[in-house]
Amino acid sequence: MASTPALTNVVPNAATDPAIYDSHHQKFTSEGLPTSTEGWLERARQVSEILAADATARDIENKSPRAEVALLKSAGLLKVLGPKAYGGGGQTWDVAYKVIREVAKGDGSIGMLLGYHLLWSTTANLVGNNEQKDRFQKLIIENNYFVGGAVNVRDNDTKITDHGDYLTFDGFKNFNTGGVVSDLTVLEGVYSGTENHIFALVPTVQEGIQFAHNWNNVGLRLTESGSVKISEVKVPWADALGWDPKTRSPDPAILSIPYGSLILPTIQLVFSNFYLGIALGALAFASKYTTTTTRAWPFGGDNKNAATEEFYILERYGNFFAHLRAAEALADRVGQELANVYAKHSETRSVTARERGDLAEWVASVKVVTTDTALRVTAGVFEVTGSRATSRKVGLDRFWRDVRTHTLHDPVAYKNKELGEYLLLNKIPEPSWYT
Known part of the structure; x- marks a missing residue:
């Protein structure tokens, strides 16, 4: 390592x-x-x-x-x-x-x-x-x-070692959302000598989990997403999720790729929904500011008495509103699709690769739309609020900073590519840490 x-x-x-x-x-x-x-x-x-x-x-x-x-x-x-x-x-x-x-x-x-x-x-x-x-x-x-997670897969895999009755997890993660304020932490790593991954939930407050307290990024500043060092954290074999403690092997009936990997589209849709929520919050915040504080432009030749009479302001708000409504309708549709898959398969874990793949591309569609729309709305609201709205004490900038920070989590360009292959080639994506 x-x-x-x-x-x-x-x-x-x-x-x-x-x-x-x-x-x-x-x-x-x-x-x-x-x-x-x-x-x-x-x-x-x-x-x-x-x-x-x-x-x-x-x-x-x-x-x-x-x-x-x-x-x-x-x-x-x-x-x-x-x-x-x-x-x-x-x-x-x-x-x-x-x-x-x-x-x-x-x-x-x-x-x-x-x-x-x-x-x-x-x-x-x-x-x-x-x-x-x-x-x-x-x-x-x-x-x-409250549960946090130290599962940043772009870092070196956490090493998992067998010690008889228990395992130990050792590693370092650059990002670990919510861990500092969590009661339990999800750990994930690779079992030594194999390519098999193990998830486990452990108490957060213990000597083997050391937080760097170094989260000071441009956005999402209250998420405590800084780095963490994991040193000899003990996990009983009985807590290795989906593994048989007697055979020291994963249970294929539990850890089937199509069902177990639903965790990935599930979290991707989490992302899209807080992007959408942030953008909706920005529109509501900006609307209140415009109706109470923004002034009409006095040098346009067709001067208005109030900002809410300005054509360009009304047009921009209407456009933002329409796109957010459409994004919300899509997110709701796909949320229901995902809930239906769980309702149908949670007992049998029998979801097919095709069902999982179709769901993943619905989720990818939401990711593309909410990323594009949230970035455009949270940046665009400054055009309809005015220069005074850029004041730090106003706080309108936090919405864009939050969206911009997390939409870099995984490149949305790859979601567009997946969707192109799905449409043109009828190809469903292979399950991955980001699909």
Whole structure:
């Protein structure tokens, strides 16, 4: 393995104080979990509004988001996908995507954290056996745990070594979203001497997990997506998701490529939904600014009394609105497609390569559309708000910075290429870490 940076004398970021949301914690706790789809969406809207109120200030301060994660916990949003038997919301992924989108409207960083948590907290559902699936869902939902993940596959693979009753994970990851504020962390690596990968959930607070506290990027500043060093983290064989602890081998019935690899289109659609949420948040923010602050241009020859009478402003807003509506309709359609695949195959794990491939290209379509639209809208709103809207204290720039940062995660050009092959050659993509 290549040498890894030393993480000595690392100073954690200052953290936000959960007490700032005490009144909201009390309200959500007294109300309990929502009991309907609309109830979950309304709860997400309430959280989004709370976060939007001071999102600009929190973005500038760049503190570790302990208060924000505590708010997600008290609101119950971490449990939206959890089984009702363990105290979860019992909702499906199509609803979860809308919840992520709503939260991202108010704060893109927290929408992203919620999305990653919902993916990582359900990892055992996809790549674990039935006992592991139930055990980890019970653990996560009953304790209201927030789950992060150290699974950046572009880095050297984490090395997994057998020590008899347990395994150890060793490695370094440049990116590790939400880990600093998580209760559990998903680790992934390659079992020594093989090409086989193993996923495992471990407690975050332990000596073998050292965070660099070095996330200070242009956007998504409250996601704690910095690097982490993993040193001799012990995992019982019974916790190696989808593996038989007696034979030390993956269970082919559990880790089948078409079904187990659904984790990839699932997370890709998480990305698209928080891109979309951020863009919708930008449009709402800019609209309020334009109607209250932007001035009409006095040197056009056809002078107007108000910015909302300016042709170019009305035209741009109308165009942004139309494209976001179309993107939202597509995202909803594909969210339902994905939920249908899970509903049909979650018990038998019998999804075919063709079904998985068709779904992946629906997801790719959403990725292309939301990337293009979100970048255009979050940059374009400055044209209809005016030069004063570029002030740091206004905070309109955070929407573009957030979208620009994460849309570099994996090149959308490859999604366009995949879709071209799908259309022209009837070719479905081979499952990969990004498809």
